[in-house]
Amino acid sequence: AQKVTQAQTEISVVEKEDVTLDCVYETRDTTYYLFWYKQPPSGELVFLIRRNSFDEQNEISGRYSWNFQKSTSSFNFTITASQVVDSAVYFCALSETSNTGKLIFGQGTTLQVKP
Amino acid sequence: NAGVTQTPKFRILKIGQSMTLQCTQDMNHNYMYWYRQDPGMGLKLIYYSVGAGITDKGEVPNGYNVSRSTTEDFPLRLELAAPSQTSVYFCASTTRTSGNWGQYFGPGTRLTVL
Numbered sequence: 228a229q230k231v232t233q234a235q236t237e238i239s240v241v242e243k244e245d246v247t248l249d250c251v252y253e254t255r256d257t258t259y260y261l262f263w264y265k266q267p268p269s270g271e272l273v274f275l276i277r278r279n280s281f282d283e284q285n286e287i288s289g290r291y292s293w294n295f296q297k298s299t300s301s302f303n304f305t306i307t308a309s310q311v312v313d314s315a316v317y318f319c320a321l322s323e324t325s326n327t328g329k330l331i332f333g334q335g336t337t338l339q340v341k342p
Numbered sequence: 343n344a345g346v347t348q349t350p351k352f353r354i355l356k357i358g359q360s361m362t363l364q365c366t367q368d369m370n371h372n373y374m375y376w377y378r379q380d381p382g383m384g385l386k387l388i389y390y391s392v393g394a395g396i397t398d399k400g401e402v403p404n405g406y407n408v409s410r411s412t413t414e415d416f417p418l419r420l421e422l423a424a425p426s427q428t429s430v431y432f433c434a435s436t437t438r439t440s441g442n443w444g445q446y447f448g449p450g451t452r453l454t455v456l
Contacts, residue, residue: 271447
């Protein structure tokens with residue numbers, strides 16, 4: 228069965244600290260997609276990144292970076308120099324490739340960045 | 343493009359009432375989904391559709407029904423509302439172009455059943 232685990236329920240940091248959000252997944256598929264979404268207090272879901280299982284290159288986008296490691300089934304997300312506006316719930320998700328595109332979400336990590 | 347739109351944004355129902363949550367997308371996506379998000383939890387799939395006329399159950403389908411008569415619309419029906427259905431409902435759509443499964447989400451409908 229496919230599963231996504233975000234072991235960190237809540238993280239609190241002070242502004243300008245770096246913070247890493249962990250995501251561990253389980254799947255028997257050899258090809259799959261991983262996603263990170265942000266849900267700010269306003270409630271909408273904001274797409275951050277998508278990763279293919281056959282592309283293990285790590286990615287940096289501004290203050291965001293992602294570390295994908297198939298060997299440990301992890302897809303961690305780091306925010307460098309956090310800001311108050313980064314305060315949100317962050318979800319990691321896994322998409323199976325059985326022609327349905329269904330997403331399996333983790334429980335989410337609530338990040339609070341204090342000024 | 344408006345993307346994925348959902349109506350209403352908020353609704354309060356009494357136990358036993360029925361309602362339909364509307365979802366429309368204007369991106370010509372074949373795939374559409376309904377998720378629910380309970381407080382402090384991740385999203386769980388209720389129903390999905392891979393094209394007009396085709397629907398299937400997700401992880402938590404009990405108490406809901408869907409239909410997909412057009413590519414654009416994917417309404418979710420609650421027949422006999424129960425307090426356990428108090429949740430935020432998200433509709434999403436995607437296309438498989440270039441093997442891309444990135445989903446576009448609507449703004450959500452916050453439903454309270456009292």
